[in-house]
Amino acid sequence: MPVPVSQMWTVASYVVGQRLRRRRRYPLVLMLEPLFRCNLACAGCGKIQYPPHILKRQLSVEECLAAVDECGAPMVSIPGGEPLLHEGMPELVRELVRRKKYIYLCTNALLLKEKLEAGWFEPSKYLSFSVHMDGSQEHHDFAVCREGTFEKAISGIRLAVDRGFRVTTNTTLFDGADPNAVRGFFDEMMEVGVEGMMVSPGYAYDKAPDQTGFLQRRSTNELFEMILSNRKKGWRFNQSPLFLEFLMGKRDFECTPWGNPTFNIFGWQKPCYLLQEGYVDTFDELMETTEWDRYGVASGNPKCANCMVHCGYEPTAVDYTFSGVRGIWANVKAMLFNRYANPTAAARLEEEKSKPHGPMQHLVQLGFAVDVKPDGTREVVRRDSDEAAA
Numbered sequence: 308m309p310v311p312v313s314q315m316w317t318v319a320s321y322v323v324g325q326r327l328r329r330r331r332r333y334p335l336v337l338m339l340e341p342l343f344r345c346n347l348a349c350a351g352c353g354k355i356q357y358p359p360h361i362l363k364r365q366l367s368v369e370e371c372l373a374a375v376d377e378c379g380a381p382m383v384s385i386p387g388g389e390p391l392l393h394e395g396m397p398e399l400v401r402e403l404v405r406r407k408k409y410i411y412l413c414t415n416a417l418l419l420k421e422k423l424e425a426g427w428f429e430p431s432k433y434l435s436f437s438v439h440m441d442g443s444q445e446h447h448d449f450a451v452c453r454e455g456t457f458e459k460a461i462s463g464i465r466l467a468v469d470r471g472f473r474v475t476t477n478t479t480l481f482d483g484a485d486p487n488a489v490r491g492f493f494d495e496m497m498e499v500g501v502e503g504m505m506v507s508p509g510y511a512y513d514k515a516p517d518q519t520g521f522l523q524r525r526s527t528n529e530l531f532e533m534i535l536s537n538r539k540k541g542w543r544f545n546q547s548p549l550f551l552e553f554l555m556g557k558r559d560f561e562c563t564p565w566g567n568p569t570f571n572i573f574g575w576q577k578p579c580y581l582l583q584e585g586y587v588d589t590f591d592e593l594m595e596t597t598e599w600d601r602y603g604v605a606s607g608n609p610k611c612a613n614c615m616v617h618c619g620y621e622p623t624a625v626d627y628t629f630s631g632v633r634g635i636w637a638n639v640k641a642m643l644f645n646r647y648a649n650p651t652a653a654a655r656l657e658e659e660k661s662k663p664h665g666p667m668q669h670l671v672q673l674g675f676a677v678d679v680k681p682d683g684t685r686e687v688v689r690r691d692s693d694e695a696a697a
């Protein structure tokens with residue numbers, strides 16, 4: 308079972324309660340960012356580009372808990388930055404467990420083994436480590452811009468699984484992702500023993516240094532259709548099955564950014580986890596003063612035009628599930644008949660095997676090339692500077 312029954316029950320009763328109260332906009336997952344500091348510097352990251360005085364700041368445990376209580380969402384996702392760099396994390400997690408919040412502690416897992424050995428956390432049905440894994444070893448190390456990261460994360464995951472912790476993975480896919488390699492990576496993660504996987508396309512953050520690798524809507528559907536059709540029996544996803552159908556192009560949803568409100572050192576962020584269009588001091592102010600109609604694909608806002616990211620669309624999928632018999636039936640069907648046999652997607656997957664993929668191909672897209680020296684060593688060079696010199 309990818310999501311424990313108690314968690315499904317909590318979410319289902321919460322959403323039904325909101326709908327019975329005719330609350331049109333309600334929070335489902337609080338995105339709590341206690342700090343932006345990180346021990347990695349991934350090219351696609353939109354969080355670590357702040358100046359040092361901002362990166363030094365962090366929310367106190369008390370500030371985090373006040374935001375959790377104010378918001379009232381049944382689930383709390385703790386991204387960052389790297390939350391394991393925050394010395395108050397054990398206390399924050401203890402307090403959240405005491406409040407019966409389902410926690411996704413998002414980590415690159417470089418410090419996971421060390422912190423588990425130091426006794427920072429106790430296993431709980433409320434706590435899940437959501438480990439940032441961008442693919443198999445070569446792809447992951449390239450995406451996070453540091454060698455050896457994959458191995459270190461895997462050893463943290465294995466220890467957490469052995470000690471009885473819930474562990475999930477979260478994977479962001481960028482343009483040029485190799486669908487066959489992603490499927491191989493899913494096999495690997497299942498073998499390591501994670502409870503379930505989460506996938507999402509990347510979002511083109513203004514601040515991310517690599518602006519070339521983000522997926523557009525149509526290529527997102529094509530990529531996810533190849534990856535998620537003809538699904539293997541053992542794969543488990545820790546996500547709404549209807550959100551996965553949305554990624555595959557089988558459903559059309561509109562963004563509901565209020566479903567995953569964001570709180571960080573600046574306050575409550577308008578309108579979503581991805582865009583920063585102002586901050587307010589209280590959750591009520593966020594809900595009441597954000598001009599929600601300016602966001603989502605239907606709004607025509609160019610910043611939303613290509614976005615299919617989970618923090619905007621997964622709450623929509625969950626809300627739709629409990630919108631009536633059609634939603635429930637769609638969800639049940641997606642859970643029971645979850646193989647999605649699709650010969651066309653299988654054929655395209657086969658064709659992909661002969662196309663260039665992987666880190667080297669990504670380098671080419673970024674304007675780099677790999678120069679192989681006579682002694683066999685390789686050096687990454689900028690193509691345009693080569694051409695200019697020629």
Ligand code: SF4
Pocket residue numbers: 345346347348349351352353354355387388389415439451
């Ligand atoms: S691990 Fe996450 S927070 Fe850290 S640099 Fe990479 S994407 Fe950013």
Ligand code: SF4
Pocket residue numbers: 562563564578579580581582602603604610611612614615616618619620
């Ligand atoms: S479409 Fe994406 S960028 Fe726009 S509001 Fe929704 S989550 Fe944010």
